[in-house]
Amino acid sequence: MPVRLYLNNVGKSFTMHLQGGTVIPVVDRVEFSVDTGECVVLGGPSGAGKSSILKMIYGNYRCDKGQILVTVGDRIVNVADAEPRQILRLREDTIGYVSQFLRTIPRVSAEHVVAEPLIAQGADEAEGLDRARALLARLNVPERLWTLPPATFSGGEQQRVNIARGFIAHYPILLLDEPTASLDAANRAVVVRLVEEKKAQGVAMVGILHDQDVREEIADRIVDVTNFSAEAAA
Amino acid sequence: MKAFQSEDPLLQVRNVTRYYGDRIGCANVSFDLWPGEVLAIVGESGSGKTTLLNCLSTRLAPTAGAIEYRMRDGAMRNLYQLSEAERRLLMRTDWGFVHQNAADGLRMNVSAGANVGERLMAVGERHYGNIRATADDWLGRVEIESDRIDDDPRSFSGGMRQRLQIARNLVTQPRLVFMDEPTGGLDVSVQARLLDLLRRLVADLGLSVVIVTHDLAVARLLSHRIMVMRHGNVIETGLTDQVLDDPREPYSQLLVSSILQV
Numbered sequence: 001m002p003v004r005l006y007l008n009n010v011g012k013s014f015t016m017h018l019q020g021g022t023v024i025p026v027v028d029r030v031e032f033s034v035d036t037g038e039c040v041v042l043g044g045p046s047g048a049g050k051s052s053i054l055k056m057i058y059g060n061y062r063c064d065k066g067q068i069l070v071t072v073g074d075r076i077v078n079v080a081d082a083e084p085r086q087i088l089r090l091r092e093d094t095i096g097y098v099s100q101f102l103r104t105i106p107r108v109s110a111e112h113v114v115a116e117p118l119i120a121q122g123a124d125e126a127e128g129l130d131r132a133r134a135l136l137a138r139l140n141v142p143e144r145l146w147t148l149p150p151a152t153f154s155g156g157e158q159q160r161v162n163i164a165r166g167f168i169a170h171y172p173i174l175l176l177d178e179p180t181a182s183l184d185a186a187n188r189a190v191v192v193r194l195v196e197e198k199k200a201q202g203v204a205m206v207g208i209l210h211d212q213d214v215r216e217e218i219a220d221r222i223v224d225v226t227n228f229s230a231e232a233a234a
Numbered sequence: 235m236k237a238f239q240s241e242d243p244l245l246q247v248r249n250v251t252r253y254y255g256d257r258i259g260c261a262n263v264s265f266d267l268w269p270g271e272v273l274a275i276v277g278e279s280g281s282g283k284t285t286l287l288n289c290l291s292t293r294l295a296p297t298a299g300a301i302e303y304r305m306r307d308g309a310m311r312n313l314y315q316l317s318e319a320e321r322r323l324l325m326r327t328d329w330g331f332v333h334q335n336a337a338d339g340l341r342m343n344v345s346a347g348a349n350v351g352e353r354l355m356a357v358g359e360r361h362y363g364n365i366r367a368t369a370d371d372w373l374g375r376v377e378i379e380s381d382r383i384d385d386d387p388r389s390f391s392g393g394m395r396q397r398l399q400i401a402r403n404l405v406t407q408p409r410l411v412f413m414d415e416p417t418g419g420l421d422v423s424v425q426a427r428l429l430d431l432l433r434r435l436v437a438d439l440g441l442s443v444v445i446v447t448h449d450l451a452v453a454r455l456l457s458h459r460i461m462v463m464r465h466g467n468v469i470e471t472g473l474t475d476q477v478l479d480d481p482r483e484p485y486s487q488l489l490v491s492s493i494l495q496v
Contacts, residue, residue: 017484106426
């Protein structure tokens with residue numbers, strides 16, 4: 001199976017200038033790869049740096065050292081030193097991110113929020129909205145909410161809108177940041193099926209999943225992040 | 235339509251410096267702007283944001299440095315070597331400038347329709363019926379009712395004036411729009427409407443935008459990239475969410491940590 005994503009000797013720390021320049025080491029010497037159609041789950045306790053690794057892959061955290069290599073067609077892009085516009089392009093068609101929290105945009109309806117990534121990939125609006133509605137229905141978001149902006153939805157409803165948004169488009173690499181946290185059993189099962197469908201399409205996934213059952217169902221491999229502890233390496 | 239695919243920058247800025255006497259307005263600013271890209275310049279009052287914006291938009295000649303722009307024929311031209319006629323044509327047609335105070339960008343004593351139509355006439359449109367129809371269409375796109383087309387902007391609210399200013403700027407289908415605190419001074423519900431409108435128009439039209447704002451929420455919503463300025467210098471640049479989620483410089487960390495949570 002071809003490798004889609006490879007992290008090589010990745011390290012990250014934060015320097016808190018407002019706290020007298022305290023340096024907080026996060027991870028060091030992170031090394032793992034993800035193949036096509038594989039779901040790798042990051043394991044380890046809170047604070048081990050799982051989210052930071054995911055955010056470095058997506059490019060919203062900077063990577064201090066090492067390489068984050070992403071296969072794009074027949075090219076390899078290193079996210080760690082890519083130009084902002086290269087990262088934006090990757091986010092448009094190569095790397096997707098499903099997070100727990102929806103960043104709502106004033107006045108944009110739930111179905112448009114969900115359809116947006118597909119439309120950005122070139123789908124026309126009608127097709128995008130059709131697919132969006134189908135996904136919202138699968139995730140049990142009540143139909144009367146679809147045309148409303150999600151700002152006033154409950155936490156669980158917003159989360160499901162965000163999951164639909166994360167899964168609607170095809171990205172060869174998909175990052176899952178606790179997509180099932182606080183979902184009920186029925187919706188957890190829907191997410192598990194969505195992940196299995198992505199796997200069947202050859203999507204390489206990296207996830208953070210605290211839910212033991214979900215983890216067992218979808219993880220092909222668990223990478224223990226405590227092995228990359230910055231203190232241990234120092 | 236896919237953004238971020240073009241290989242050629244629209245604007246190339248190299249070492250732009252502007253002194254006011256021996257005081258620095260902005261110093262050694264360099265960046266490239268690509269088609270479809272929105273760049274936010276953030277920083278506190280007096281950081282040099284507006285000085286830089288004015289240099290970029292040829293409203294204020296820089297003391298040193300070069301600014302090149304890709305004309306519609308594909309050639310890169312140094313903005314400060316254009317003839318006055320070329321520069322004015324560029325500002326009237328291919329560029330827009332949205333002022334914080336709408337009255338600075340509108341003609342307050344002519345009708346809303348004329349405010350929009352005037353820019354069309356500048357690009358050679360002469361047919362009254364066409365001009366009025368296009369103006370009416372643009373008023374609709376910025377959510378101004380058709381029956382206000384003959385009213386002058388003095389009778390408009392602040393939010394409406396700002397939307398009218400945006401219509402006036404976009405009617406000629408510019409490729410590059412400069413914005414100076416476009417949501418400043420508006421109350422929050424009006425701001426939200428304007429931001430959503432701007433976000434949609436920028437994406438639909440594939441505009442390149444340089445926006446000056448001190449409001450990081452505005453930068454987060456509208457921009458792809460951020461440039462943080464302090465004392466006239468660019469101290470940090472990067473992807474918008476990278477700078478806001480993982481600010482590196484002490485001053486950027488202070489800015490981000492100063493946002494009030496609602």
